[in-house]
Amino acid sequence: MSQKYNPGYAVAKRIVPSDTVNIDGSTSTTGANVKCCDALWVPATTATTVTVLTQDGTQTGFSVFLGSNILPVRVMRVKSTGTTPTALVALYETPGGIV
Secondary structure: OOOOOOOOOOEEEEEOOOOOOOOOOOOOOOOOOOOOEOEEEEEEOOOEEEEEEEOOOOEEEEEEOOEEEEEOOOEEEEEOOOOOOOOEEEEEOOHHHOO
């Protein structure tokens, strides 16, 4: 059985999905000089989908199930197109992870 690693998070920042702006306020699509979060908290009252750009600029959709979900992926942008939940929180392991 594999062990799950939960580092705990030092900072939580409410974010708004956008098709053009990253969670740090920049607009890069390559991940260069973007402050990515370490994980994303997604509350869901029903099964839903979240579409993100990962640190390397790859667009990926995640199926999210009922309840509180932590996606342990470095995200630079949560896209509004393809994302249903709006109360999203970027999680950072260290305070230096955000601007």
